[in-house]
Amino acid sequence: MSDEQFIIEGTDFQKLLDALRQQGYTTVGPTVRDGAIVYDEIASVKDLPIGWTDEQDGGRYRLQKRNDQALFGYVVGPHSWKKFLHPPVLSLWKARKNGKSFEILPNRNDSPRYAFIGVRSCELHAIFIQDRVFTNGKFIDPHYQARRQKVFIVAVNCVQAGGTCFCVSMKTGPKATLGFDLALTEIIDGQKHYFVVEVGTEKGAEIIQRVPAKPAQPNDIQIAEERIARAAQQMGRHLDTTDIKNLLYRNLEHPRWDEVATRCLNCANCTMVCPTCFCTTVEDVTDLTGTEAERVRKWDSCFTMDFSYIHGGSVRASAKSRYRQWLTHKLASWIDQFGTSGCVGCGRCITWCPVAIDITEEVRAIRESEQVSKKGE
Amino acid sequence: MAVAVKPQTIEISADPMVPVPYRVLRVRRETPDTFTLELEALTSAFGHPSPVQTGEGSGVRAFAPGQFNMLYLFGVGEVPISISGDPAQPEVLVHTVRAVGAVTRAICALKRDEIVGVRGPFGSAWPVAEAVGNDIVIVAGGVGLAPLRPAIYHLLNHRHEYGRVALLYGARTPKDMLYKRELSEWRGRFDIQVEVTVDAARPDEWRGNVGVVTTLISRANFDPFHTTALVCGPEVMMRFTILELQKRELRDDQIYISMERNMKCAIGFCGHCQYGPNFVCKDGPVFRFDKVRELFGKREI
Ligand SMILES: Cc1cc2nc3c(=O)[nH]c(=O)nc-3n(C[C@H](O)[C@H](O)[C@H](O)COP(=O)(O)OP(=O)(O)OC[C@H]3O[C@@H](n4cnc5c(N)ncnc54)[C@H](O)[C@@H]3O)c2cc1C
Ligand code: SF4
Ligand code: SF4
Ligand code: FES
Numbered sequence: 262m263s264d265e266q267f268i269i270e271g272t273d274f275q276k277l278l279d280a281l282r283q284q285g286y287t288t289v290g291p292t293v294r295d296g297a298i299v300y301d302e303i304a305s306v307k308d309l310p311i312g313w314t315d316e317q318d319g320g321r322y323r324l325q326k327r328n329d330q331a332l333f334g335y336v337v338g339p340h341s342w343k344k345f346l347h348p349p350v351l352s353l354w355k356a357r358k359n360g361k362s363f364e365i366l367p368n369r370n371d372s373p374r375y376a377f378i379g380v381r382s383c384e385l386h387a388i389f390i391q392d393r394v395f396t397n398g399k400f401i402d403p404h405y406q407a408r409r410q411k412v413f414i415v416a417v418n419c420v421q422a423g424g425t426c427f428c429v430s431m432k433t434g435p436k437a438t439l440g441f442d443l444a445l446t447e448i449i450d451g452q453k454h455y456f457v458v459e460v461g462t463e464k465g466a467e468i469i470q471r472v473p474a475k476p477a478q479p480n481d482i483q484i485a486e487e488r489i490a491r492a493a494q495q496m497g498r499h500l501d502t503t504d505i506k507n508l509l510y511r512n513l514e515h516p517r518w519d520e521v522a523t524r525c526l527n528c529a530n531c532t533m534v535c536p537t538c539f540c541t542t543v544e545d546v547t548d549l550t551g552t553e554a555e556r557v558r559k560w561d562s563c564f565t566m567d568f569s570y571i572h573g574g575s576v577r578a579s580a581k582s583r584y585r586q587w588l589t590h591k592l593a594s595w596i597d598q599f600g601t602s603g604c605v606g607c608g609r610c611i612t613w614c615p616v617a618i619d620i621t622e623e624v625r626a627i628r629e630s631e632q633v634s635k636k637g638e
Numbered sequence: 639m640a641v642a643v644k645p646q647t648i649e650i651s652a653d654p655m656v657p658v659p660y661r662v663l664r665v666r667r668e669t670p671d672t673f674t675l676e677l678e679a680l681t682s683a684f685g686h687p688s689p690v691q692t693g694e695g696s697g698v699r700a701f702a703p704g705q706f707n708m709l710y711l712f713g714v715g716e717v718p719i720s721i722s723g724d725p726a727q728p729e730v731l732v733h734t735v736r737a738v739g740a741v742t743r744a745i746c747a748l749k750r751d752e753i754v755g756v757r758g759p760f761g762s763a764w765p766v767a768e769a770v771g772n773d774i775v776i777v778a779g780g781v782g783l784a785p786l787r788p789a790i791y792h793l794l795n796h797r798h799e800y801g802r803v804a805l806l807y808g809a810r811t812p813k814d815m816l817y818k819r820e821l822s823e824w825r826g827r828f829d830i831q832v833e834v835t836v837d838a839a840r841p842d843e844w845r846g847n848v849g850v851v852t853t854l855i856s857r858a859n860f861d862p863f864h865t866t867a868l869v870c871g872p873e874v875m876m877r878f879t880i881l882e883l884q885k886r887e888l889r890d891d892q893i894y895i896s897m898e899r900n901m902k903c904a905i906g907f908c909g910h911c912q913y914g915p916n917f918v919c920k921d922g923p924v925f926r927f928d929k930v931r932e933l934f935g936k937r938e939i
Contacts (some may be wrong), residue, residue, distance in 0.1 A: 354656050365657065367653050540910065547712070563909065571900050
């Protein structure tokens with residue numbers, strides 16, 4: 262890849278979508294629905310959240326009008342790209358009765374070729390994390406693999422951070438540094454509205470050739486870098502990750518887990534919005550005649566009682582143990598399992614928690630009390 | 639300008655979630671609620687060889703003692719069940735199943751020639767190779783004897799490679815004892831010490847030991863410095879067994895346990911079987927005790 266960067270004018274953004282669609286991609290990206298920015302199929306620039314931004318804090322999310330026409334002037338919403346790569350409901354196979362026996366008909370994986378428009382750096386990292394879960398071990402999930410291999414990624418660098426963001430702490434943003442086909446930085450400067458475009462792959466270079474683009478000047482690149490650096494200064498949250506794995510392993514019986522359990526509603530929102538949470542359950546069903554059966558895989562959550570059920574009862578019967586499982590998995594055991602943190606600092610679990618439980622605050626409470634007790638020794 | 643491109647062709651991996659049909663050869667009633675099934679592969683009739691299959695095309699899958707399969711009953715569901723047969727005879731797949739819920743009840747109701755879906759084998763194994771030269775103590779509680787039986791077969795098949803072998807088995811009542819005929823056969827051998835106990839029994843039905851399985855540990859003959867212990871049963875039973883073994887001066891790295899957790903995939907994807915950093919389906923079910931000691935001491939992990 263050359264290091265060359267390009268400029269696409271705001272008014273030419275539609276042409277980027279067109280080029281991708283002409284190449285056979287199903288373009289999916291941000292759009293406003295029911296008062297939130299969600300990811301869905303988009304055909305036109307008009308589908309994008311033009312002129313909207315999101316105000317986020319613990320348990321709070323609100324769309325607000327910006328005073329410009331930015332296409333990507335928001336941060337992240339309740340959806341993540343995992344719904345396309347690791348669908349919430351997926352038929353794994355069907356089976357047909359055949360006398361005493363049965364025949365299994367695997368799902369053919371004819372999923373669309375998606376082009377993701379507007380992937381944030383933290384979200385890219387979340388995709389890399391799920392790659393490790395589904396395609397890096399002894400077994401490979403062919404459903405994930407089929408979708409993932411076909412995807413075209415248009416990343417968008419963050420030039421403003423959200424109220425619950427902490428990608429800087431997790432070293433996952435705000436600038437997309439790898440894994441994209443194209444990465445855009447949206448610049449609005451008075452009357453000027455354009456994108457500085459970095460090309461990540463051959464596929465990205467081919468698309469750029471089909472869109473009116475001119476070489477970026479050093480000044481354009483510098484402006485983009487400055488805006489991204491500004492976002493890095495605005496992080497709404499901060500998480501000290503020093504020795505975090507051992508910190509949490511050491512404190513599996515910390516009283517803070519009892520305390521957070523009194524607030525947590527066990528609603529499972531945090532696991533549903535999290536871009537890295539991958540847990541699923543399966544449902545085996547038959548049709549009414551009993552001749553056709555199907556196995557359906559669905560997102561599941563470690564916050565449910567059934568999740569850990571074995572004959573005689575749930576292993577994690579208390580709310581405390583379930584919250585502890587979730588947080589220690591994200592920030593500690595994930596590191597042992599997959600060699601990375603399971604948290605990218607996107608802040609969704611904080612924003613979408615109905616009672617504003619904050620992962621960064623929970624870790625801080627445990628860390629600080631440990632320091633106090635150390636001093637007291 | 640519109641340029642049509644050929645969709646990329648991608649080699650998609652076979653789906654490890656797709657079961658392979660097996661035929662029921664025989665069903666044996668072990669206890670009122672526990673049955674042993676013998677299964678045979680049907681791959682010749684249905685062409686979906688499992689990706690985890692070994693011995694290409696043969697439908698015969700080698701397994702190691704302690705490993706398990708996922709058994710699928712048409713339209714009902716799929717559950718993890720240990721392999722309880724002889725690893726030297728993998729042509730016949732043997733499972734011992736206790737009926738406790740929807741799927742296991744349906745499995746226990748299977749008849750000869752009916753079909754069950756199989757995925758596997760999965761998971762870690764009892765350390766029969768590492769234990770060569772050592773004395774072996776096997777402690778089993780209830781259905782926990784099933785995943786240990788392949789290890790017992792292996793030890794007996796390779797008897798000269800090991801020192802003394804003791805099998806300590808506890809069941810709730812005499813009726814709940816698995817493999818009664820084999821147990822008495824093994825008792826008749828001079829090269830394996832077999833001790834059996836039941837939690838409770840009427841005097842007219844049982845003249846043997848009464849008490850929990852841990853009471854047998856003091857009777858087992860072994861040299862604590864050169865012994866490997868294999869333990870499987872309910873978690874409380876394993877907890878007390880470990881305490882007794884520690885009293886007999888076994889170190890934690892000489893003790894192996896087999897853990898049970900909810901499982902929806904057996905291949906590391908569903909997350910249900912997590913036990914701290916471990917996935918019981920792939921890092922377990924058999925763990926060397928020192929590796930999970932910290933977790934084992936804590937509740938609701
Ligand atoms: C590695 C491993 C090996 C096993 N080996 C054997 C064996 O050799 N023989 C045997 O009889 N049983 C064995 N079990 C337990 C067996 O899997 C459960 O009894 C079975 O899953 C119960 O399912 P059900 O639908 O009949 O019961 P239900 O109670 O109706 O099941 C409801 C749900 O709980 C899950 N579940 C219930 N009990 C257990 C359990 N004990 N362990 C894991 N998941 C459970 C089921 O998968 C299902 O999701 C083993 C479990 C594991 C993890
Ligand atoms: S744990 Fe919370 S902040 Fe971290 S990646 Fe998941 S949703 Fe985002
Ligand atoms: S932490 Fe918040 S979002 Fe997560 S389950 Fe508890 S109440 Fe729901
Ligand atoms: S059983 Fe699904 S991850 Fe282990």
